[in-house]
Amino acid sequence: MSSEDTVLFREVQRFDQWWLWLLVFISTSMMWYGAIQQLVFGRPFGENPASDTEMSLLLVIFGVILPLFMYSLKLITEVRQDGLYIRFYPFHFSYRRYPYESIASYKIRVYSPLKEYGGWGIRYGSKGRAYNVSGDRGVQLEFNDGKNLLIGSQKPEEMERCMHIAMRR
DSSP states (O other): OOGGGOEEEEEEEEOOOHHHHHHHHHHHHHHHHHHIIIIISOOOOSSSOOOHHHHHHHIIIIIIIHHHHHHHOEEEEEEETTEEEEEEETTOSSOEEEOGGGEEEEEEEEOOHHHHHSSSEEEEETTEEEEESSSSEEEEEEETTSOEEEEEOSOHHHHHHHHHHHHHO
């Protein structure tokens, strides 16, 4: 590993909000219940039941793929010697690199995910783009071209401190 690849800060965040997992659990449980009722016991599920083929497909999508997909989501932030690296798995196949030369300023700030960006994930709002998973704190970057990027973090002070160290070198 070269000195440019040295990771000064690494944070892996997942969607761990209880209410989100409650919604996933409820929808997954309902799907499994309906599929078992219809496919195993032969009792059509609902007032306008899906065919057995459709029910099987719905079970795979909402009973298996959805919870696995939600579990796989994660935001990885790394501060390295040569720049800031972001990966929102599984949407990014590789890291997005933001070289320090392109960053005009950065600061820790409190934000409103819903009001400013319309929620969590990879978001676009009136104040620029955001990568956030949970919480309301992060590091706001302003680039030389005037664009903004907010990176949500559970450890914004540590992230900012490591960026400061890396940018001074």
